[in-house]
Amino acid sequence: MIKKAVEKALNNQLNAELYSSYLYLSMSSWFSSQNLNGFANWMRVQAQEELMHAIKFYDYLIQRDGRVLLVAVDAPPTGWDSPEAVFEHTYQHEQKVTELINDLVDLSISEKDHATHMVLQWFVDEQVEEESSASDILGKVKMLKESKSGIYMLDRELSQRVFTPPAAQEPATAP
Numbered sequence: 001m002i003k004k005a006v007e008k009a010l011n012n013q014l015n016a017e018l019y020s021s022y023l024y025l026s027m028s029s030w031f032s033s034q035n036l037n038g039f040a041n042w043m044r045v046q047a048q049e050e051l052m053h054a055i056k057f058y059d060y061l062i063q064r065d066g067r068v069l070l071v072a073v074d075a076p077p078t079g080w081d082s083p084e085a086v087f088e089h090t091y092q093h094e095q096k097v098t099e100l101i102n103d104l105v106d107l108s109i110s111e112k113d114h115a116t117h118m119v120l121q122w123f124v125d126e127q128v129e130e131e132s133s134a135s136d137i138l139g140k141v142k143m144l145k146e147s148k149s150g151i152y153m154l155d156r157e158l159s160q161r162v163f164t165p166p167a168a169q170e171p172a173t174a175p
């Protein structure tokens with residue numbers, strides 16, 4: 001049975017992941033409105049990844065006999081000034097999420113919840129990737145500035161991203 005303090009914090013994180021999904025889907029729709037369909041694809045995949053993060057917390061809470069309590073998800077912004085502004089926002093958002101995950105790790109240690117601590121290690125690793133990919137694209141967009149042909153090339157590159165669902169569980173082998 002999970003401790004109440006940990007259960008509450010994991011529910012908060014589940015909501016934060018749903019907000020991230022909502023935020024990136026909003027960014028995706030903004031890119032679509034700008035006819036930058038590769039950028040839109042990248043953000044749509046990002047939104048799917050965030051939903052997967054939320055479901056990981058959902059499944060873990062259920063597994064630990066915790067209670068999942070879904071609450072309202074804040075409305076995300078709907079418009080940005082430029083692709084650079086979107087990726088600046090993305091990079092800052094991911095740094096905030098990293099702080100949230102680090103706070104959860106601290107809580108799992110103070111509550112001596114070793115199982116939660118283990119589960120959170122996946123998210124610690126994931127945040128390194130999340131910050132790195134946002135920072136990488138932000139750097140490229142900054143470099144391209146007003147270069148329309150450069151943005152077009154990057155748009156093509158970002159159109160290649162595909163969502164990879166978490167590996168399916170190994171089927172049970174016959175005795």
Ligand code: FEO
Binds near residue numbers: 049050053094130
């Ligand atoms: Fe769920 Fe982008 O971190």
